[in-house]
Amino acid sequence: MSRDPLGVRAVLTPARGKGRGPGSRTSWLRVDLGLFIGAAGLSLVGVVLVWSATRETHGAGLALKQLLAVAIGMACAVGLTRLDIRVVRALAPVVYVLAVVGLVAVVSPLGSTVNGSRSWIRLPGGFTLQPSELMKVALAIGLAMLLADRADRGLRQRHRDVALAWVVAGIPVVLVLAQPDLGSALVLVAMAVVIIAAAGAPWPWTVGVVLAGAAVTVAAFTTSLLSTYQSNRLKAFLDPSLDPQGIGYQTRQVRLAIGSGGLSGQGLFAGPQTQGGYIPFQETDFVFSVAGEELGFVGALGLVLLIAFIVVRAAVVARRADTFGRLVTLGIAVWLGVQAFENIGMNLGLTPVTGLPLPFVSYGGSSMIASWIAVGLVGTVASSSVRGGLRPV
Numbered sequence: 001m002s003r004d005p006l007g008v009r010a011v012l013t014p015a016r017g018k019g020r021g022p023g024s025r026t027s028w029l030r031v032d033l034g035l036f037i038g039a040a041g042l043s044l045v046g047v048v049l050v051w052s053a054t055r056e057t058h059g060a061g062l063a064l065k066q067l068l069a070v071a072i073g074m075a076c077a078v079g080l081t082r083l084d085i086r087v088v089r090a091l092a093p094v095v096y097v098l099a100v101v102g103l104v105a106v107v108s109p110l111g112s113t114v115n116g117s118r119s120w121i122r123l124p125g126g127f128t129l130q131p132s133e134l135m136k137v138a139l140a141i142g143l144a145m146l147l148a149d150r151a152d153r154g155l156r157q158r159h160r161d162v163a164l165a166w167v168v169a170g171i172p173v174v175l176v177l178a179q180p181d182l183g184s185a186l187v188l189v190a191m192a193v194v195i196i197a198a199a200g201a202p203w204p205w206t207v208g209v210v211l212a213g214a215a216v217t218v219a220a221f222t223t224s225l226l227s228t229y230q231s232n233r234l235k236a237f238l239d240p241s242l243d244p245q246g247i248g249y250q251t252r253q254v255r256l257a258i259g260s261g262g263l264s265g266q267g268l269f270a271g272p273q274t275q276g277g278y279i280p281f282q283e284t285d286f287v288f289s290v291a292g293e294e295l296g297f298v299g300a301l302g303l304v305l306l307i308a309f310i311v312v313r314a315a316v317v318a319r320r321a322d323t324f325g326r327l328v329t330l331g332i333a334v335w336l337g338v339q340a341f342e343n344i345g346m347n348l349g350l351t352p353v354t355g356l357p358l359p360f361v362s363y364g365g366s367s368m369i370a371s372w373i374a375v376g377l378v379g380t381v382a383s384s385s386v387r388g389g390l391r392p393v
Contacts (some may be wrong), residue, residue: 162205
């Protein structure tokens, strides 16, 4: 008896040989077109916002580089959706090791320091690579590969399995903190907590990690655990008047720009704060303020809804996937959701300034490509779920 009575595999698998029949269309078009459209729309809006924030100083140069990153990211995503999820699972250890090597290279003399953080490796042609962004992909598939086997068999995770998982998560967290990059470290920890808990880890591990995280947060505010630059950011978050010419200045200008946008905004390329160059790093950390000032509440809300759609879509795919796919997509949902919350929160003065980019929107090739790889992974899981006989997503 055929294992594919409904012909799903024939529909999703490209036709071979000569000619191009109905089955030649790629699986991602069939399975997750909405996800790709949402991410593409968000990315293109981001290119326009970057252009608006930098056109007075860089012309169209940074916007074109961002558009190139979007194209590379989309190509990576489409390529990923052509793979079976079992291939991704097999490659997870290799990807993880390569990402760790990248993080080690960053803290070595190969790394470059920008704004107090040694997070980049300079490449030819004026490009840079930020390994911490690619580590988020590696951690999602690495932890999922490590923990999926016992969960597949309906077994609880042993303490030694969970301990090993936290070692795997802890290595990149320590390397990222050494840069120092507190924001990316928090995202990695959040991903690890959710993936390990969802894999069936004993509850004392989750409670212990949350308590440890709370203790580290208190220590960050009360001791010299963080660098002076990061400590000043936290203090300015609590009282912007402490640093009126630095971080406090930035956050006040950002809130002024967003507040002046009103309901419909000042108009694209017409925001006084944006076009006057009053907000440092507006194309990266504070790109959300460009939307708030020039597109207003409606435009900013549109960005939030698009990001929420992608996060929810990943969560929906997770519900219908096998164990490995579920853990991967949950990790991706947490990554994009936490990072977006932190970025938008620091623009609105709700969270400290940590330098995290807004996924799909902020300027930065590494962040853009990593975000699109995440979309490709979600599409791969969704496609493999259909081919494997699970419910369509």
